[in-house]
Amino acid sequence: METKDKKNFLNEPEATYDRFSYADYLTWEMDEMVELIKGKIFRQAAAPRRIHQEVSLKVARKLAQFFEGKKCKVFIAPFDVRLPIKSKKNEDIFTVVQPDICVVCDLDKLDEMGCLGAPDLIVEILSPSNNQKELIHKYEVYLEAGVQEYWIIHPSEKTLFIYTLFEGNYLPSKLYTMGHIVPSAVIKGFELDLEWVFKDLD
Incomplete structure (x- = not known):
């Protein structure tokens, strides 16, 4: 699977892409905590209470x-x-x-x-x-x-x-x-x- 650059996908609908892999994950430099679940991105909305x-x-x-x-x-x-x-x-x-x-x-x-x-x-x-x-x-x-x-x-x-x-x-x-x-x-x-x-x- 081709990796997706952070700048190209963060502000676009996730449906634009195939599911993401750990290989993709390693190419990103995120400011917030991110998890992948079955290839879908889940972002931490805010710091924990x-x-x-x-x-x-x-x-x-x-x-x-x-x-x-x-x-x-x-x-x-x-x-x-x-x-x-x-x-x-x-x-x-x-x-x-x-x-x-x-x-x-x-x-x-x-x-x-x-x-x-x-x-x-x-x-x-x-x-x-x-x-x-x-x-x-x-x-x-x-x-x-x-x-x-x-x-x-x-x-x-x-x-x-x-x-x-x-x-x-x-x-x-x-x-x-x-x-x-x-x-x-x-x-x-x-x-x-x-x-x-x-x-x-x-």
């Missing part, structure tokens, strides 16, 4: 403390996660996401560009500008790529919802909220106290 950043920092810090001295690594956005389907060639990868938080335990998936392949755990934190992207589009690509566990945190509603991969499908959890201590099915021994996560956020 304060409550989003507070929750992200708390959860990432808790995970990092848990993995201290262990092989798994924790990464926060911006951090490119490439999700190949059939080929790992740059021109054949059409999904490149930047999860709010991800955990990678297979360190062979890490390279200087980020992560190539599905992380073990992904945490996405909702905000008004990204709810549809996280709840619909990313659900589909995370399932297809084989992300073992996908956490969705809604800071304003103070809730957590989990999808756990089982026999090729996602099993949904109940809706967790203040007062729950939530275990991970994939990261054995890790628990998140939602009372601690959501307190003092208003």
